Amino acid sequence: MKMPLNVETFAKGNTRLYKQLFPDYWNHYMSLTDNSKQYDFATVDEEGNRISFAEKEEILNAEIRKEILRRANVPYAGDYPVEQWFNHPLIVHETFAVVNALVDMVLPDSVINSIGMFTDVRVGGFGDSFAFEVKPRDLFAVSKAGMGKNRGEMYKQFSGTVTVTPEFRQITVGVSLYRVLAGKESLAEFITKAVRSLESQMALDAYTLFDATLGALTVSGSGGLRLSGYTQDGFIDLAQRVTAFNGGAKAVVIGTNVALNKVLPAGTAYRYMLDSEYVRLGYMRTAFGYDAIEIPQVANWQNPFFGLVKNNRLYLVSPASQKIVKLCLEGSTIANTTGNFELSTLSQTTTLMKAWGVAVATSAVAGAVDL
DSSP states (O other): OOOOHHHHHHHTTOOIIIIIIHHHHHHHHHHHHOOSSOOOOOSBOTTSOBOOHHHHHHHHHHHHHHHHHHHHTOGGGGGSOGGGTTTOHHHHHHHHHHHHHHHHHHHHHHHHHHHTTTEEEEEEOTTOOEEEEEOOOOOOOOOOOOTTOOOOOOOOOOOEEEEEOOEEEEEEEEEOHHHHHTTSSOHHHHHHHHHHHHHHHHHHHHHHHHHHHHHTSOOOSSSSSEEESOOHHHHHHHHHHHHHHTTTOOOEEEEOHHHHTTOOOSOSOOOOOTTSHHHHHSSOSEETTEEEEEOOOOEETTOTTOEESOSSEEEEEOTTTOOSEEEEEEEEEEEEEOOTTTSTTSOEEEEEEEEEEEEEOOOOOOEEEEO
16 A cells, blocks of 8 residues: 555654554455455464454554654653543644544545546645646548648647646544543544545545436437447447547446346346356456456445445446546545533544545546446
8 A cells, every 4th residue: 555645754754553554454444344355454463473353453542542642742641640641732633643644544545446447536735726638539530632732621639627626525523532542442443434434425426426427428329428228239339439439448347236237148048057257246257358347336325215326327438548537635634623621511523624526537438328
């Protein structure tokens, strides 16, 4: 996992927590919650002893507390009861500075794993906007000419620019800082939940824009980029069209598991063996010469009826050409925490703020099949 520049600068050479411990914990956590991918994580500790996820969480929480005190430069804190120093302003500040750095460490890779097939993830500094140059994909027209004609009709192409200005989003949660620093609540679990929350919303934003863009294409029986209803011939024709107009970058079909299982041969005289790839995965990895790649389903947490993203559309894209959607992340995560005694209930709230924007900025061609 590549270390973002802002996290590397923040760590100041003390990279073990950010580059090793937390990414390993994150991958272990994801392996327990997501069976669709393989995640690389340690199964033994540095001494060669087998280590469980719960043990990793305990070690990680201890390292986070150690890093907070180191950065706060409060060496005496360990000699006093937690209630005498948990309100120290430097400790409060450094606690959520470390939280922000750990969130930024895994968030870009987490988003790429989710929507990377059709989304280009860019990371910029605080206050940055993003400009994308969209170059024409068309070739120049070639016409017949005679020896008595010194030039043909002149053509000139112009590039366009798409600007993306990120917007802030917020997560506000209740947190008890003294319980965290006293080891009664898991800061590692809090950070993991924050990353999952941000990743889920980013993925939903990108997927919604991607689907709306391809869903706005004109439906055509043939010769267009959007088909109404799946047929084998129509699917292959559309895949060829996307490949040809992307300069030969081969198309792949992407969709949810429910959508991909509709990609089947036209004939009806075939049978599935119980150990076949189709039965094991729910779809064919390769269909008629074109790779099929599953998009992880995205939960719409704002839908009270357990809403999901679309299951009734297939998308044909050329990832080797250009990604259709651009997701732009601005700067580091920002945290704002209320004081321990600010509220009458003696509770605290922490607000995590992250700015991002999504846009379609490409000259590549993509297609869609409505099921």
